[in-house]
Amino acid sequence: MRLPEKFEDRMKKMLGDEYDDFIKSMDETPIFTGIRINTSKVGAKDAVIKEFGELQNVSWCSDGFYADKSKISGNHPYHLAGLFYFQEPSAMSTVSALNIESDDYVLDLCAAPGGKATQAGAFISKNGLLVANEIVKNRANILSDNIDRFGLTNAVVTNETPQKLAEKYVHFFDKIIVDAPCSGEGMFRKEPQAVDEWSVEHTVSCGVRQKHILDCAMKMLKGGGYIVYSTCTFAPEENEQVCAYMLENYNVELVEPNNLDMLSKGRGEWSNSDYDMSKTRRIFPHKNNGEGHFVALFHSLDNYESEVSKPKKTSMTDAEKVYRQFEKEFLNTELDGEFCLFGEQLYLKPKCIDVDKIKVVRNGLNLGIYRKNRFEPSYALCLALKKEDFKNTVDFECDSEELKKYLMGNTVECDKKGWCAVTVNGYPIGWGKASNGILKNHFPKYLRLKR
Numbered sequence: 001m002r003l004p005e006k007f008e009d010r011m012k013k014m015l016g017d018e019y020d021d022f023i024k025s026m027d028e029t030p031i032f033t034g035i036r037i038n039t040s041k042v043g044a045k046d047a048v049i050k051e052f053g054e055l056q057n058v059s060w061c062s063d064g065f066y067a068d069k070s071k072i073s074g075n076h077p078y079h080l081a082g083l084f085y086f087q088e089p090s091a092m093s094t095v096s097a098l099n100i101e102s103d104d105y106v107l108d109l110c111a112a113p114g115g116k117a118t119q120a121g122a123f124i125s126k127n128g129l130l131v132a133n134e135i136v137k138n139r140a141n142i143l144s145d146n147i148d149r150f151g152l153t154n155a156v157v158t159n160e161t162p163q164k165l166a167e168k169y170v171h172f173f174d175k176i177i178v179d180a181p182c183s184g185e186g187m188f189r190k191e192p193q194a195v196d197e198w199s200v201e202h203t204v205s206c207g208v209r210q211k212h213i214l215d216c217a218m219k220m221l222k223g224g225g226y227i228v229y230s231t232c233t234f235a236p237e238e239n240e241q242v243c244a245y246m247l248e249n250y251n252v253e254l255v256e257p258n259n260l261d262m263l264s265k266g267r268g269e270w271s272n273s274d275y276d277m278s279k280t281r282r283i284f285p286h287k288n289n290g291e292g293h294f295v296a297l298f299h300s301l302d303n304y305e306s307e308v309s310k311p312k313k314t315s316m317t318d319a320e321k322v323y324r325q326f327e328k329e330f331l332n333t334e335l336d337g338e339f340c341l342f343g344e345q346l347y348l349k350p351k352c353i354d355v356d357k358i359k360v361v362r363n364g365l366n367l368g369i370y371r372k373n374r375f376e377p378s379y380a381l382c383l384a385l386k387k388e389d390f391k392n393t394v395d396f397e398c399d400s401e402e403l404k405k406y407l408m409g410n411t412v413e414c415d416k417k418g419w420c421a422v423t424v425n426g427y428p429i430g431w432g433k434a435s436n437g438i439l440k441n442h443f444p445k446y447l448r449l450k451r
């Protein structure tokens, strides 16, 4: 692989005797790819292993496995049913480091396409909250689709700048993920275009941008809260030196990240400061089975109280009444939350957060379309429920011809009546509406298989 001369010179200086192994790994070590199991779906790990055979575990993420991407397709029914997410193994370390509790309020500030947000969201119950933010609009839409596919309920997707969020949510979050935009040196092996875009100036400007994003994150962090900061680059201007900036400017300490003992420690001498960096972690492809990555966990030593007021309760709307009717007829579960209508889309929004004046892509769980006093349930609702939550289900095996027909958008035979969840080995994958022995297809058009 042709690498920029200045990058090689810097890595030589950084790594000394290890440099030869490092540079060999840039060409010779196979590229690492993996899948991460959706822990919010009961039994998903066993189902995936039964389907694909034993997979090698990623040592820093108990739900992550090495997997050959050419052998597991994104069109596999278990992927469409949200049982797993394709994720580069090193990227799984960021959320592993954080130890999320079910009632935490978590913000993922740079969240698209959603690897870390879906990993974090799977730990959060209805008493917690995930806000996944992405600054680029079309990437925010992809993020929202991935959150829907994972069946996450108490999750809001926003499309804002970090500053705008920081003005509104002062000391609101228990835990914040800053998986920062970076110079991507750790992706050189996977994405050769990252090599073309590389320059010393770029690494420096990425460092400056990361400090700004972390300044915003600090405004939103509760006293005593945690920020996990990660990048996929080797550049010290973005890693240790950004950590030194945090220690210099804020009342925070670096703490040992959870689950990452097996990784290399960051280095104080790369930080241009006297700060100890031994609690930060680095992944190098010549030392670990993963692409280049950096992780640091900060703990706030402040004791600020949240300055954010809770939203007012809204009264029951006609849309909610129609939804409740649908729920009574077709579900065995009663959803708890506040309802809100965005155009014709009905959402069940988390009770604890006000999104007034914030650009929102997904205000909680999209329940479906409310139109002319009728309700049509969404794919997101189907994937957020369990098989036992539906009154009507029709179940298929992964390799069944009937399931394939359904995923291609065709009708299938069904002896039920009304809205019915199609499930694959018990995992909901989409809706159909049954009458006269036929299930009319409501699998989303954008996901339908071509063949």
Ligand SMILES: C[S@@+](CC[C@H](N)C(=O)[O-])C[C@H]1O[C@@H](n2cnc3c(N)ncnc32)[C@H](O)[C@@H]1O
Binding pocket: 091, 109, 110, 111, 112, 113, 114, 115, 116, 117, 134, 135, 136, 139, 161, 162, 179, 180, 181, 182, 209, 213
């Ligand atoms: C490393 S990627 C995030 C990957 C994501 N966390 C995941 O696991 O799928 C960084 C993201 O930051 C976004 N970004 C770029 N500039 C930004 C800025 N100034 N503030 C916040 N986010 C930014 C990019 O659009 C990109 O989606």
